[in-house]
Amino acid sequence: MINDIQHRMYTNVPNLVIGFHGCDKTVAEKVINGEAELDESKNNYDWLGHGMYFWEQNLRRAWQWAENQRKVTTPAVIGAVIDLGYCLNLLDSRSMELLREHYSLFVESCDALGKVLPQNRNIGKNTDLLLRDLDCAIIEDMHKLRDASPLPSFDSVRGVFIEGTELYQGSGFKDKSHIQICVRNPNCIKGFFLPRNANTQWSIP
Numbered sequence: 001m002i003n004d005i006q007h008r009m010y011t012n013v014p015n016l017v018i019g020f021h022g023c024d025k026t027v028a029e030k031v032i033n034g035e036a037e038l039d040e041s042k043n044n045y046d047w048l049g050h051g052m053y054f055w056e057q058n059l060r061r062a063w064q065w066a067e068n069q070r071k072v073t074t075p076a077v078i079g080a081v082i083d084l085g086y087c088l089n090l091l092d093s094r095s096m097e098l099l100r101e102h103y104s105l106f107v108e109s110c111d112a113l114g115k116v117l118p119q120n121r122n123i124g125k126n127t128d129l130l131l132r133d134l135d136c137a138i139i140e141d142m143h144k145l146r147d148a149s150p151l152p153s154f155d156s157v158r159g160v161f162i163e164g165t166e167l168y169q170g171s172g173f174k175d176k177s178h179i180q181i182c183v184r185n186p187n188c189i190k191g192f193f194l195p196r197n198a199n200t201q202w203s204i205p
Helices: 004-008 025-032 059-067 093-113 133-147
Strands: 017-024 052-056 075-082 087-089 156-161 178-183 189-193
Touching (some): 052 059, 059 075, 093 133
Antiparallel strands (some): 017 052, 052 178
């Protein structure tokens, strides 16, 4: 049986990953020029808890997201080089077990305090549960307890989301599926960049 200490030896995702953040052009310029920090998302419905959000290796989805935001006047995308550090990686079996175990603790706490358990919700006719109040509450409560304990705090959270419509009839794949990263520790971000156009005289490695 694998114990938690042994599991931690293999928790860090190797190498650096590239993430993309959709935003307004004014925000992108200030962050790139070092005039501002990227704001943390702190909505109750955030999919992976509170932090800075990135689409992993998915420039197009970051652009689509920016283009669909009412508050964005001129869509733009910032690239980031990210070290996930100690990651609550929800593509990993043990991380998923930890989240399931904490759900039970969270339910007990809500019952004891007489609080209503949050629920993930749909928007309109969409059935992808785009408002993740329950998931966000559990993840944030886990962070709160770990931050106040001798246990190591998570630097980031990573999850896969199956979203959108079928690629074709009977498909197990959907057209908006993606991997999302939520960075809690700003030191995980080693640098920001603006995506560049490729030099067409050369192949792309």
